[in-house]
Amino acid sequence: MTPFLxxxxxxxxVVVAGVVIxxxxxxxxxxxxxxSSWVGPHASAAQLRAARHTLGLDRPLPVQIxxxxxxxxxxxxxxxxxxxxxxxxxxxxxxxASLELVGAALLLALAAGVPAGLLAARWRGAAPDLLVRLAAxxxxxxxxxxxxxxxxxxxxxxxxLLPVSGQYDPALDTTHPxxxxxxxxxxxxxxxxxxxxxxxxxxxxxxxxxxxxAYPGGIIARMVRAAVLDTLGEDHVRMVRALGFxxxxxxxxxxxxxxxxxxxxxxxxxxxxxxxxxxxxxxxFDWGGLGSYAAAAIQSLDTPAIVGVTLFIALVYVAANLxxxxxxxxxxxxxxxx
Amino acid sequence: MRLARLTALAACAAVxxxxxxxxxxxxxxxxxxxAYVTPTQVxxxxxxxxxxxxxxxxxxDMYETLTHYNPATKKAxxxxxxxxxxxxxxxxxxxxxxxxxTFHTGRPLTAQAAKAAIERTIQxxxxxxxxxxxxxxxxAPSTYTLVFHLKYxxxxxxxxxxxxxxxxxxxxxxxxxxxxxxxxxxGHDAGxxxxxxxYWHKGQEVELRLKQYPQYWRxxxxxxxxxxxxxxxxxxxxxxxxxxxxKVTFVERLNPQLWASFKxxxxxQTTAAPSWQNLLALLNTKSGPLADKTxxxxxxxxxxxxxxxxxxxxxxxxxxxxxxxxxxxxxxALPGQYDTNLAKATSLLxxxxxxxxxxxxxxxxxxxxxxxxxxxxxxxxKSELAPLNIxxxxxxxxxxxQWAKAKSPNLSKRQDIxxxxxxxxxxxxxxxxxxxxxxxxxxxxxxxYYSNSTLDKQMTQAEQLAATNRARATSLYKSMQAALLxxxxxxxxxxxxxxxxxxxxxxxxVDNPAYPNVVYVYDLKPAA
Numbered sequence: 001m002t003p004f005l006x007x008x009x010x011x012x013x014v015v016v017a018g019v020v021i022x023x024x025x026x027x028x029x030x031x032x033x034x035x036s037s038w039v040g041p042h043a044s045a046a047q048l049r050a051a052r053h054t055l056g057l058d059r060p061l062p063v064q065i066x067x068x069x070x071x072x073x074x075x076x077x078x079x080x081x082x083x084x085x086x087x088x089x090x091x092x093x094x095x096x097a098s099l100e101l102v103g104a105a106l107l108l109a110l111a112a113g114v115p116a117g118l119l120a121a122r123w124r125g126a127a128p129d130l131l132v133r134l135a136a137x138x139x140x141x142x143x144x145x146x147x148x149x150x151x152x153x154x155x156x157x158x159x160x161l162l163p164v165s166g167q168y169d170p171a172l173d174t175t176h177p178x179x180x181x182x183x184x185x186x187x188x189x190x191x192x193x194x195x196x197x198x199x200x201x202x203x204x205x206x207x208x209x210x211x212x213x214a215y216p217g218g219i220i221a222r223m224v225r226a227a228v229l230d231t232l233g234e235d236h237v238r239m240v241r242a243l244g245f246x247x248x249x250x251x252x253x254x255x256x257x258x259x260x261x262x263x264x265x266x267x268x269x270x271x272x273x274x275x276x277x278x279x280x281x282x283x284x285f286d287w288g289g290l291g292s293y294a295a296a297a298i299q300s301l302d303t304p305a306i307v308g309v310t311l312f313i314a315l316v317y318v319a320a321n322l323x324x325x326x327x328x329x330x331x332x333x334x335x336x337x338x
Numbered sequence: 339m340r341l342a343r344l345t346a347l348a349a350c351a352a353v354x355x356x357x358x359x360x361x362x363x364x365x366x367x368x369x370x371x372x373a374y375v376t377p378t379q380v381x382x383x384x385x386x387x388x389x390x391x392x393x394x395x396x397x398x399d400m401y402e403t404l405t406h407y408n409p410a411t412k413k414a415x416x417x418x419x420x421x422x423x424x425x426x427x428x429x430x431x432x433x434x435x436x437x438x439x440t441f442h443t444g445r446p447l448t449a450q451a452a453k454a455a456i457e458r459t460i461q462x463x464x465x466x467x468x469x470x471x472x473x474x475x476x477x478a479p480s481t482y483t484l485v486f487h488l489k490y491x492x493x494x495x496x497x498x499x500x501x502x503x504x505x506x507x508x509x510x511x512x513x514x515x516x517x518x519x520x521x522x523x524x525g526h527d528a529g530x531x532x533x534x535x536x537y538w539h540k541g542q543e544v545e546l547r548l549k550q551y552p553q554y555w556r557x558x559x560x561x562x563x564x565x566x567x568x569x570x571x572x573x574x575x576x577x578x579x580x581x582x583x584x585k586v587t588f589v590e591r592l593n594p595q596l597w598a599s600f601k602x603x604x605x606x607q608t609t610a611a612p613s614w615q616n617l618l619a620l621l622n623t624k625s626g627p628l629a630d631k632t633x634x635x636x637x638x639x640x641x642x643x644x645x646x647x648x649x650x651x652x653x654x655x656x657x658x659x660x661x662x663x664x665x666x667x668x669x670x671a672l673p674g675q676y677d678t679n680l681a682k683a684t685s686l687l688x689x690x691x692x693x694x695x696x697x698x699x700x701x702x703x704x705x706x707x708x709x710x711x712x713x714x715x716x717x718x719x720k721s722e723l724a725p726l727n728i729x730x731x732x733x734x735x736x737x738x739x740q741w742a743k744a745k746s747p748n749l750s751k752r753q754d755i756x757x758x759x760x761x762x763x764x765x766x767x768x769x770x771x772x773x774x775x776x777x778x779x780x781x782x783x784x785x786x787y788y789s790n791s792t793l794d795k796q797m798t799q800a801e802q803l804a805a806t807n808r809a810r811a812t813s814l815y816k817s818m819q820a821a822l823l824x825x826x827x828x829x830x831x832x833x834x835x836x837x838x839x840x841x842x843x844x845x846x847x848v849d850n851p852a853y854p855n856v857v858y859v860y861d862l863k864p865a866a
Binding site: 040084 | 379391537542569585686736741847
């Protein structure tokens, strides 16, 4: 397994380097001077020149790329043009927020999607199947911003049941200050035993997590249903049934396990994808994550921030794919890691 | 059995969650905290010398300036300086500072401290530091007397009231071994204002909280807010819901529809006031079809000014000339001003060979994305000009790209119409003229590529007259704006109108266009 991990990590790093170079080149090929966003709207020509020099934009592109890679290795990912802060510092606060949201959403999606898919497969063609398929189509096709607004309207405005935005109630900052460890309020409050913040963070997470979970939840439910139905037609399941095993055992032990392979694969990919693609949800729920950061960076041609986010997402993709390979080998004895 | 267990478990979870949720929803902020909602990150810069962005909304409650512009009197009035005067030539300005003012570091405000702060801003040459360009030297002949010697006559009372780069701060605030810039960047302040930093949570919904500075020179007698929270809420619908639920005190900007929905609210008040930010359509006077003055005039007549204002539903007011209302140099009517007149537009186009039945006129209009008002105005201009056989191609692009295209050395690659906002950094119409209309060999902000040597001379004259004879300067600005109308290098489309919502019962709020989006929370009286 170790040679496999080393080889895959090396391949992954080559992919990441390629993605970074491509992103860097594309961001710099677009006409426009990112320094103009740095200096502000009324800056003088001298200020613009000084900013170009400070940001290293007056150097040839290959030199900029080389300096960037050298910086990445030493922990200097550049300074973001929109926030005027080190990109790594920005990612340090933004990425945990996204990881918390997307992580919670995927747990929710798995918790709902897997049983729903099983239910649909168990009663194929009957009412539960129809309901699950309808819910899955709804989850996949409902625009996230619209779903978010509806949930806000119902659970905050009408029922006064759940908070409308933010990661926890800011009033608690004065009464129960939160000590930050990993920039995830839920984890930080749990670690420090700050229960008022923990309960507040938990309730603030519910609505955005449901919205983000809708898409992967729908996909997972449909995938589990299809995979389980496929597996049910296979010889080993027919044999198990012929041996008189209970239907519950047939589904849980012999049909679901092999069917989980594609689910694991899609979950990992959706996780990496969602990290930077939840910017509408983040905007609506004031969730200071990577998506809104990336959107703002693109609007102002903020090359260091764009490349920083790309690098981070590429690393997550590579790590997620590696994790999928390992998980698949654990789930399916036919797969060997060589 | 299994299903029953699952159902019971789900029910328990729902009950627990509801209980937690209810406790979270009802936990509102204290009534003595002013919660300000803004759509974008607040603290982009922390350094009072170089800050030049949205942080103004918080910095203005932490820092003060020598003078403060009053839009009602259209004059700069004493702030940290209790009085100021200049010599007749307006080349020497003397400011007498208030006694008993201290910085948040505890050190007293003296002329030496103020001199050090301004000199640091000048040396850094960042942000709006150019406001001190006229200054040759600064001296502090006594503890409370600050004297500026200028290179040329300038209205330093106005410059000193600027929204950026005019803050007075303690240059000795940083601990030994730490640079002042690095210390500021950690989220510290060193002003004299009523509030000081309590905490800064970058990237969070409540990004910044300020608390009262107990030794504030104006004192804390009477009713004042104890703290200010700056909430970053990008979605206007979420902002509206927070306002409706009483979770926040003030929303900087909603869309016109949401803002209007609060007009009948029993818990929320609405305010509207014109800003100094106007949307200008700069016409390419150097190349393409708009190089012909007749065509530019025709377009100026073809635009439906009132239609645009109506479509923006109270988000804007009509702009006559380029100087916005509330700023000296503005006139409600100007000779040669354009009102919509399609017959005149058609006739002018015809004389240039265009218009209905003539050659088709194709124009490229550029603007930045993400501003719904610009989107709407671009679409309206396109539809208004279409019946006149003018095809407007709208190109929406990020500001760096829009600016780069406008400055392209290849004239054929430049746009015909450049939409953008302009506002001054201090209360002087000079900002529009020197930046947008002064002749430039290589275009920078003069993106209508306009060149008029007479106007160039008048600008210099007006700048100096602003310091020595403001009445004459005002009159000069009138004739300069009339000249612009004649040559039509620009179509002033509208002045943006601030539409705010605020918790009912809060009193003392004044929208000062010289300090965009700033709420001077010290001046407010909280709701009972």
